[in-house]
Amino acid sequence: MNGVNHCCVMTKINTLVMEDRAAPPGPGPYDVVVVPKMTGLCGSDMHVFLEGRAGESLFSDPLVLGHECAGVVAQVGSNVKTLKVGDRVALEPGAACLRCENCKSGDYNQCGDFKFAAADGFDGTLQGYYTLPADIAYKLPDNVSLAEGALMEPLAVAVMSVSKVAKIGHNQNVAIFGAGPVGLLTMAVAKALGARRILAIDVNASRLEFAKQYVGAETHLAIPMNPGEAREDYSKRHGKYIMEKFGLGERGLEAIDLVVECSGAEVCVQTGIWLVKRRGKFVQVGAGPAHNLIPMSIFVNKEVTMIGSLRYGPGCYPMAIDLVSRGLVDLKPLHTHTFPFKDAILAFETTKKAMGPDGKPAIKVMIEGPI
Ligand SMILES: [Zn+2]
Numbered sequence: 001m002n003g004v005n006h007c008c009v010m011t012k013i014n015t016l017v018m019e020d021r022a023a024p025p026g027p028g029p030y031d032v033v034v035v036p037k038m039t040g041l042c043g044s045d046m047h048v049f050l051e052g053r054a055g056e057s058l059f060s061d062p063l064v065l066g067h068e069c070a071g072v073v074a075q076v077g078s079n080v081k082t083l084k085v086g087d088r089v090a091l092e093p094g095a096a097c098l099r100c101e102n103c104k105s106g107d108y109n110q111c112g113d114f115k116f117a118a119a120d121g122f123d124g125t126l127q128g129y130y131t132l133p134a135d136i137a138y139k140l141p142d143n144v145s146l147a148e149g150a151l152m153e154p155l156a157v158a159v160m161s162v163s164k165v166a167k168i169g170h171n172q173n174v175a176i177f178g179a180g181p182v183g184l185l186t187m188a189v190a191k192a193l194g195a196r197r198i199l200a201i202d203v204n205a206s207r208l209e210f211a212k213q214y215v216g217a218e219t220h221l222a223i224p225m226n227p228g229e230a231r232e233d234y235s236k237r238h239g240k241y242i243m244e245k246f247g248l249g250e251r252g253l254e255a256i257d258l259v260v261e262c263s264g265a266e267v268c269v270q271t272g273i274w275l276v277k278r279r280g281k282f283v284q285v286g287a288g289p290a291h292n293l294i295p296m297s298i299f300v301n302k303e304v305t306m307i308g309s310l311r312y313g314p315g316c317y318p319m320a321i322d323l324v325s326r327g328l329v330d331l332k333p334l335h336t337h338t339f340p341f342k343d344a345i346l347a348f349e350t351t352k353k354a355m356g357p358d359g360k361p362a363i364k365v366m367i368e369g370p371i
Protein backbone atom coordinates (compact mmCIF):
# COMPACT_ATOMS: atom_id res chain seq x y z
CA MET A 1 0.00 0.00 0.00
CA ASN A 2 1.69 3.24 -1.05
CA GLY A 3 0.95 6.61 0.46
CA VAL A 4 -1.39 8.02 -2.18
CA ASN A 5 -5.08 7.32 -2.61
CA HIS A 6 -6.49 8.33 -6.01
CA CYS A 7 -10.12 9.36 -5.60
CA CYS A 8 -12.96 10.31 -7.92
CA VAL A 9 -14.85 12.91 -5.91
CA MET A 10 -18.24 14.49 -6.54
CA THR A 11 -17.74 18.08 -5.40
CA LYS A 12 -21.17 19.38 -6.40
CA ILE A 13 -24.10 18.31 -8.53
CA ASN A 14 -22.92 17.12 -11.95
CA THR A 15 -19.23 17.72 -11.11
CA LEU A 16 -16.50 15.10 -10.66
CA VAL A 17 -12.92 15.95 -9.65
CA MET A 18 -9.89 13.64 -9.49
CA GLU A 19 -8.14 14.12 -6.17
CA ASP A 20 -5.15 12.50 -4.47
CA ARG A 21 -5.63 11.89 -0.78
CA ALA A 22 -3.49 10.17 1.82
CA ALA A 23 -3.84 6.38 1.94
CA PRO A 24 -6.12 5.22 4.78
CA PRO A 25 -4.67 4.01 8.07
CA GLY A 26 -4.31 0.25 8.51
CA PRO A 27 -7.50 -1.77 9.05
CA GLY A 28 -9.19 -2.24 12.41
CA PRO A 29 -8.97 -5.76 13.90
CA TYR A 30 -12.08 -7.04 12.07
CA ASP A 31 -11.64 -4.98 8.87
CA VAL A 32 -9.94 -5.43 5.53
CA VAL A 33 -8.51 -2.82 3.18
CA VAL A 34 -9.47 -3.63 -0.41
CA VAL A 35 -8.07 -2.19 -3.64
CA PRO A 36 -11.21 -1.60 -5.77
CA LYS A 37 -10.74 -2.99 -9.29
CA MET A 38 -14.19 -2.67 -10.85
CA THR A 39 -17.03 -0.36 -9.89
CA GLY A 40 -20.37 -0.48 -11.72
CA LEU A 41 -22.68 2.52 -12.01
CA CYS A 42 -26.43 2.42 -11.52
CA GLY A 43 -29.54 4.55 -11.38
CA SER A 44 -29.00 5.61 -7.79
CA ASP A 45 -25.47 6.86 -8.61
CA MET A 46 -27.05 8.93 -11.38
CA HIS A 47 -29.70 10.33 -9.01
CA VAL A 48 -27.00 11.38 -6.55
CA PHE A 49 -24.78 12.78 -9.31
CA LEU A 50 -27.48 14.72 -11.17
CA GLU A 51 -30.01 15.57 -8.45
CA GLY A 52 -28.06 15.35 -5.21
CA ARG A 53 -30.34 12.72 -3.73
CA ALA A 54 -31.29 9.06 -4.10
CA GLY A 55 -34.37 7.82 -2.28
CA GLU A 56 -34.14 9.03 1.31
CA SER A 57 -30.40 9.72 1.08
CA LEU A 58 -29.09 13.27 0.54
CA PHE A 59 -25.75 14.23 -1.03
CA SER A 60 -23.33 16.07 1.21
CA ASP A 61 -20.18 17.23 -0.46
CA PRO A 62 -17.49 16.24 -1.19
CA LEU A 63 -18.29 12.56 -1.74
CA VAL A 64 -16.46 9.66 -3.38
CA LEU A 65 -19.08 7.85 -5.49
CA GLY A 66 -19.38 4.13 -6.31
CA HIS A 67 -20.98 1.22 -4.45
CA GLU A 68 -21.14 -1.75 -6.87
CA CYS A 69 -17.62 -3.03 -6.50
CA ALA A 70 -15.17 -5.89 -6.49
CA GLY A 71 -11.46 -5.73 -5.70
CA VAL A 72 -8.43 -7.39 -4.21
CA VAL A 73 -7.62 -7.58 -0.49
CA ALA A 74 -4.53 -5.47 0.32
CA GLN A 75 -4.48 -5.64 4.15
CA VAL A 76 -6.29 -7.72 6.75
CA GLY A 77 -7.03 -6.84 10.35
CA SER A 78 -5.42 -8.81 13.16
CA ASN A 79 -8.60 -10.81 13.97
CA VAL A 80 -9.64 -11.57 10.40
CA LYS A 81 -9.55 -15.29 9.73
CA THR A 82 -11.67 -15.59 6.60
CA LEU A 83 -9.58 -13.59 4.11
CA LYS A 84 -5.96 -13.08 3.16
CA VAL A 85 -4.00 -10.55 1.15
CA GLY A 86 -4.55 -11.11 -2.59
CA ASP A 87 -8.06 -12.60 -2.27
CA ARG A 88 -10.52 -11.38 -4.89
CA VAL A 89 -13.71 -10.17 -3.19
CA ALA A 90 -17.13 -8.70 -3.92
CA LEU A 91 -17.81 -5.81 -1.56
CA GLU A 92 -21.15 -5.45 0.13
CA PRO A 93 -21.24 -1.66 0.37
CA GLY A 94 -23.24 -1.17 3.56
CA ALA A 95 -21.83 -1.71 7.04
CA ALA A 96 -24.44 -2.22 9.75
CA CYS A 97 -23.88 -1.59 13.49
CA LEU A 98 -24.72 -5.22 14.43
CA ARG A 99 -25.98 -3.96 17.80
CA CYS A 100 -29.40 -2.40 17.25
CA GLU A 101 -32.74 -4.20 17.44
CA ASN A 102 -32.93 -4.71 13.66
CA CYS A 103 -29.37 -5.95 13.32
CA LYS A 104 -29.85 -8.37 16.20
CA SER A 105 -33.01 -9.78 14.65
CA GLY A 106 -31.24 -10.35 11.32
CA ASP A 107 -32.64 -7.38 9.41
CA TYR A 108 -29.41 -5.46 9.17
CA ASN A 109 -30.58 -3.52 6.10
CA GLN A 110 -32.93 -1.72 8.53
CA CYS A 111 -30.05 -0.78 10.84
CA GLY A 112 -30.42 2.58 12.54
CA ASP A 113 -26.71 3.30 12.17
CA PHE A 114 -26.05 2.05 8.65
CA LYS A 115 -23.00 3.32 6.79
CA PHE A 116 -23.58 2.91 3.07
CA ALA A 117 -20.93 3.63 0.45
CA ALA A 118 -21.43 6.89 -1.46
CA ALA A 119 -24.38 7.97 0.67
CA ASP A 120 -24.95 10.24 3.66
CA GLY A 121 -21.36 11.45 3.70
CA PHE A 122 -19.70 8.00 3.56
CA ASP A 123 -17.19 7.73 0.73
CA GLY A 124 -17.72 5.06 -1.92
CA THR A 125 -15.47 2.76 -3.91
CA LEU A 126 -14.17 5.01 -6.70
CA GLN A 127 -10.85 5.32 -4.89
CA GLY A 128 -7.59 3.44 -4.51
CA TYR A 129 -8.36 1.90 -1.10
CA TYR A 130 -11.62 1.00 0.53
CA THR A 131 -11.86 -0.25 4.12
CA LEU A 132 -14.78 -2.42 5.23
CA PRO A 133 -15.64 -5.11 7.80
CA ALA A 134 -14.26 -8.47 6.61
CA ASP A 135 -17.64 -10.18 7.04
CA ILE A 136 -19.09 -8.15 4.15
CA ALA A 137 -16.19 -8.82 1.76
CA TYR A 138 -17.05 -12.07 -0.01
CA LYS A 139 -14.36 -14.17 -1.62
CA LEU A 140 -15.07 -14.84 -5.29
CA PRO A 141 -14.75 -18.37 -6.70
CA ASP A 142 -12.09 -18.76 -9.41
CA ASN A 143 -14.71 -18.95 -12.15
CA VAL A 144 -16.21 -15.54 -11.26
CA SER A 145 -14.49 -12.42 -12.63
CA LEU A 146 -14.03 -9.09 -10.86
CA ALA A 147 -16.53 -7.47 -13.25
CA GLU A 148 -19.06 -10.14 -12.30
CA GLY A 149 -18.07 -9.52 -8.68
CA ALA A 150 -19.07 -5.87 -9.03
CA LEU A 151 -22.44 -6.96 -10.43
CA MET A 152 -23.15 -8.96 -7.26
CA GLU A 153 -24.54 -5.76 -5.72
CA PRO A 154 -27.54 -5.38 -8.06
CA LEU A 155 -27.84 -9.19 -8.18
CA ALA A 156 -28.09 -9.24 -4.37
CA VAL A 157 -30.92 -6.68 -4.65
CA ALA A 158 -32.70 -9.14 -6.95
CA VAL A 159 -32.01 -12.10 -4.64
CA MET A 160 -33.42 -10.10 -1.74
CA SER A 161 -36.69 -9.22 -3.50
CA VAL A 162 -37.39 -12.57 -5.16
CA SER A 163 -36.02 -15.03 -2.60
CA LYS A 164 -35.91 -13.38 0.81
CA VAL A 165 -38.85 -10.97 0.61
CA ALA A 166 -41.24 -12.65 -1.89
CA LYS A 167 -40.11 -16.18 -0.95
CA ILE A 168 -40.93 -17.29 -4.49
CA GLY A 169 -42.46 -20.77 -4.68
CA HIS A 170 -42.12 -23.43 -7.36
CA ASN A 171 -43.91 -22.90 -10.63
CA GLN A 172 -44.93 -19.30 -10.04
CA ASN A 173 -45.81 -16.73 -12.68
CA VAL A 174 -43.93 -13.50 -12.14
CA ALA A 175 -44.50 -10.06 -13.69
CA ILE A 176 -41.61 -7.63 -13.50
CA PHE A 177 -41.99 -3.92 -14.20
CA GLY A 178 -38.81 -2.26 -15.49
CA ALA A 179 -36.22 -4.06 -17.63
CA GLY A 180 -33.15 -2.08 -16.53
CA PRO A 181 -30.28 -3.88 -14.78
CA VAL A 182 -32.17 -4.59 -11.53
CA GLY A 183 -35.30 -5.68 -13.41
CA LEU A 184 -33.26 -7.98 -15.66
CA LEU A 185 -31.45 -9.51 -12.69
CA THR A 186 -34.78 -9.95 -10.91
CA MET A 187 -35.98 -11.91 -13.95
CA ALA A 188 -32.76 -13.96 -13.92
CA VAL A 189 -33.16 -14.86 -10.24
CA ALA A 190 -36.85 -15.71 -10.72
CA LYS A 191 -35.86 -18.00 -13.58
CA ALA A 192 -33.01 -19.60 -11.60
CA LEU A 193 -35.43 -20.28 -8.73
CA GLY A 194 -37.96 -22.01 -10.98
CA ALA A 195 -40.44 -19.38 -12.19
CA ARG A 196 -43.01 -20.78 -14.62
CA ARG A 197 -43.71 -17.64 -16.67
CA ILE A 198 -41.76 -14.38 -16.57
CA LEU A 199 -43.53 -11.33 -17.96
CA ALA A 200 -41.36 -8.24 -18.52
CA ILE A 201 -43.05 -4.84 -18.85
CA ASP A 202 -41.25 -1.67 -19.89
CA VAL A 203 -41.65 1.45 -22.04
CA ASN A 204 -38.48 0.67 -24.01
CA ALA A 205 -38.71 -1.92 -26.81
CA SER A 206 -34.96 -2.61 -27.00
CA ARG A 207 -34.78 -3.37 -23.25
CA LEU A 208 -37.65 -5.81 -23.71
CA GLU A 209 -35.89 -7.45 -26.64
CA PHE A 210 -32.88 -7.89 -24.38
CA ALA A 211 -35.07 -9.44 -21.64
CA LYS A 212 -36.48 -11.89 -24.17
CA GLN A 213 -32.98 -12.97 -25.28
CA TYR A 214 -31.56 -12.92 -21.75
CA VAL A 215 -34.09 -15.00 -19.80
CA GLY A 216 -36.73 -15.96 -22.36
CA ALA A 217 -39.18 -13.48 -20.81
CA GLU A 218 -42.55 -12.82 -22.39
CA THR A 219 -42.57 -9.09 -23.03
CA HIS A 220 -45.06 -6.26 -23.06
CA LEU A 221 -44.41 -2.74 -24.28
CA ALA A 222 -46.58 -0.40 -22.17
CA ILE A 223 -49.56 0.94 -24.14
CA PRO A 224 -49.93 4.73 -24.47
CA MET A 225 -52.17 6.79 -22.25
CA ASN A 226 -55.25 8.30 -23.95
CA PRO A 227 -55.43 12.12 -24.15
CA GLY A 228 -56.85 13.47 -20.90
CA GLU A 229 -56.99 10.03 -19.30
CA ALA A 230 -56.41 9.97 -15.53
CA ARG A 231 -53.41 7.90 -14.48
CA GLU A 232 -55.50 5.59 -12.33
CA ASP A 233 -57.94 4.98 -15.20
CA TYR A 234 -55.05 4.23 -17.52
CA SER A 235 -53.53 1.79 -15.04
CA LYS A 236 -56.78 -0.14 -14.64
CA ARG A 237 -57.22 -0.32 -18.44
CA HIS A 238 -53.56 -1.32 -18.83
CA GLY A 239 -53.78 -4.08 -16.22
CA LYS A 240 -56.88 -5.57 -17.83
CA TYR A 241 -55.27 -5.25 -21.29
CA ILE A 242 -52.17 -7.18 -20.18
CA MET A 243 -54.30 -9.90 -18.57
CA GLU A 244 -56.27 -10.38 -21.75
CA LYS A 245 -53.22 -10.25 -24.03
CA PHE A 246 -51.34 -12.93 -22.06
CA GLY A 247 -54.34 -15.04 -21.07
CA LEU A 248 -53.93 -14.30 -17.35
CA GLY A 249 -56.61 -14.80 -14.74
CA GLU A 250 -57.22 -13.55 -11.21
CA ARG A 251 -56.73 -17.11 -9.96
CA GLY A 252 -55.46 -20.45 -11.22
CA LEU A 253 -52.43 -21.70 -13.09
CA GLU A 254 -52.29 -18.72 -15.46
CA ALA A 255 -52.51 -16.00 -12.80
CA ILE A 256 -49.65 -13.69 -11.75
CA ASP A 257 -48.50 -14.96 -8.35
CA LEU A 258 -45.89 -12.27 -7.87
CA VAL A 259 -45.30 -8.75 -9.16
CA VAL A 260 -41.87 -7.22 -8.63
CA GLU A 261 -41.96 -3.51 -9.37
CA CYS A 262 -38.49 -2.23 -10.32
CA SER A 263 -39.36 1.02 -12.11
CA GLY A 264 -40.83 3.10 -9.29
CA ALA A 265 -43.28 4.70 -11.75
CA GLU A 266 -46.72 5.36 -10.26
CA VAL A 267 -48.63 3.89 -13.21
CA CYS A 268 -46.56 0.69 -12.93
CA VAL A 269 -47.36 0.33 -9.23
CA GLN A 270 -51.05 0.84 -10.02
CA THR A 271 -51.01 -1.52 -13.03
CA GLY A 272 -49.22 -4.17 -10.97
CA ILE A 273 -51.97 -4.16 -8.36
CA TRP A 274 -54.55 -4.69 -11.10
CA LEU A 275 -52.42 -7.47 -12.61
CA VAL A 276 -51.57 -9.59 -9.58
CA LYS A 277 -53.80 -12.52 -8.64
CA ARG A 278 -56.12 -12.64 -5.65
CA ARG A 279 -54.02 -13.06 -2.50
CA GLY A 280 -50.93 -12.53 -4.68
CA LYS A 281 -47.72 -10.79 -3.68
CA PHE A 282 -46.47 -7.40 -4.79
CA VAL A 283 -42.86 -6.48 -3.98
CA GLN A 284 -41.74 -2.87 -4.46
CA VAL A 285 -38.05 -2.45 -5.32
CA GLY A 286 -37.97 0.68 -7.49
CA ALA A 287 -37.77 3.99 -5.68
CA GLY A 288 -39.66 6.52 -7.78
CA PRO A 289 -41.55 9.56 -6.56
CA ALA A 290 -41.87 9.83 -2.78
CA HIS A 291 -45.67 9.44 -2.97
CA ASN A 292 -47.80 7.20 -5.16
CA LEU A 293 -51.55 6.82 -5.42
CA ILE A 294 -52.60 3.18 -5.28
CA PRO A 295 -55.96 1.57 -6.18
CA MET A 296 -56.89 0.80 -2.60
CA SER A 297 -60.27 -0.85 -3.10
CA ILE A 298 -59.00 -3.56 -5.49
CA PHE A 299 -55.89 -3.96 -3.33
CA VAL A 300 -58.10 -4.74 -0.32
CA ASN A 301 -60.63 -6.72 -2.33
CA LYS A 302 -57.95 -9.06 -3.71
CA GLU A 303 -56.08 -9.17 -0.38
CA VAL A 304 -52.77 -8.37 -2.03
CA THR A 305 -49.65 -8.60 0.13
CA MET A 306 -47.53 -5.54 -0.67
CA ILE A 307 -43.97 -5.47 0.70
CA GLY A 308 -41.06 -3.08 0.26
CA SER A 309 -37.62 -4.54 -0.44
CA LEU A 310 -34.54 -2.54 0.48
CA ARG A 311 -31.01 -3.50 -0.62
CA TYR A 312 -30.07 -6.97 0.73
CA GLY A 313 -29.81 -8.92 3.95
CA PRO A 314 -28.06 -11.95 5.41
CA GLY A 315 -27.26 -14.57 2.80
CA CYS A 316 -28.07 -12.46 -0.26
CA TYR A 317 -24.46 -11.92 -1.41
CA PRO A 318 -23.46 -15.57 -0.87
CA MET A 319 -26.51 -16.73 -2.80
CA ALA A 320 -25.85 -14.23 -5.62
CA ILE A 321 -22.24 -15.42 -5.93
CA ASP A 322 -23.31 -19.06 -5.87
CA LEU A 323 -25.97 -18.59 -8.56
CA VAL A 324 -23.33 -17.08 -10.84
CA SER A 325 -20.62 -19.61 -10.00
CA ARG A 326 -23.03 -22.48 -10.74
CA GLY A 327 -24.00 -20.92 -14.07
CA LEU A 328 -27.63 -20.35 -13.05
CA VAL A 329 -27.38 -16.58 -13.58
CA ASP A 330 -25.25 -15.16 -16.39
CA LEU A 331 -23.99 -11.65 -15.63
CA LYS A 332 -21.75 -11.23 -18.67
CA PRO A 333 -24.37 -10.01 -21.18
CA LEU A 334 -25.25 -7.09 -18.86
CA HIS A 335 -21.73 -5.69 -18.71
CA THR A 336 -21.60 -3.56 -21.86
CA HIS A 337 -18.98 -0.87 -21.22
CA THR A 338 -15.74 -0.40 -19.26
CA PHE A 339 -13.85 2.87 -18.80
CA PRO A 340 -10.46 3.53 -17.21
CA PHE A 341 -10.53 5.50 -13.95
CA LYS A 342 -9.33 8.72 -15.59
CA ASP A 343 -12.40 8.63 -17.87
CA ALA A 344 -14.90 8.17 -15.03
CA ILE A 345 -16.93 11.12 -16.29
CA LEU A 346 -17.46 9.29 -19.61
CA ALA A 347 -18.82 6.34 -17.65
CA PHE A 348 -21.34 8.62 -15.93
CA GLU A 349 -22.32 10.19 -19.27
CA THR A 350 -22.71 6.74 -20.84
CA THR A 351 -24.96 5.61 -17.98
CA LYS A 352 -27.00 8.82 -18.22
CA LYS A 353 -27.58 8.45 -21.96
CA ALA A 354 -27.81 4.62 -21.78
CA MET A 355 -25.61 4.78 -24.87
CA GLY A 356 -21.83 4.44 -25.18
CA PRO A 357 -19.46 6.61 -27.25
CA ASP A 358 -19.20 3.47 -29.42
CA GLY A 359 -22.88 3.91 -30.34
CA LYS A 360 -23.88 0.72 -28.51
CA PRO A 361 -26.71 0.67 -25.94
CA ALA A 362 -25.36 0.65 -22.39
CA ILE A 363 -26.81 -1.60 -19.71
CA LYS A 364 -24.08 -1.84 -17.05
CA VAL A 365 -21.15 0.52 -17.23
CA MET A 366 -17.99 -0.21 -15.19
CA ILE A 367 -15.05 1.94 -14.10
CA GLU A 368 -11.70 0.19 -13.70
CA GLY A 369 -9.25 1.00 -10.99
CA PRO A 370 -7.79 3.43 -10.11
CA ILE A 371 -5.00 0.87 -9.69
ZN1 LIG B 1 -26.44 0.42 -7.43
Ligand SMILES: [Zn+2]
Pocket residue numbers: 096097098099100101102103104108110111112113
Ligand atom coordinates in the same frame (compact mmCIF):
# COMPACT_ATOMS: atom_id res chain seq x y z
ZN1 LIG C 1 -27.82 -1.90 13.54
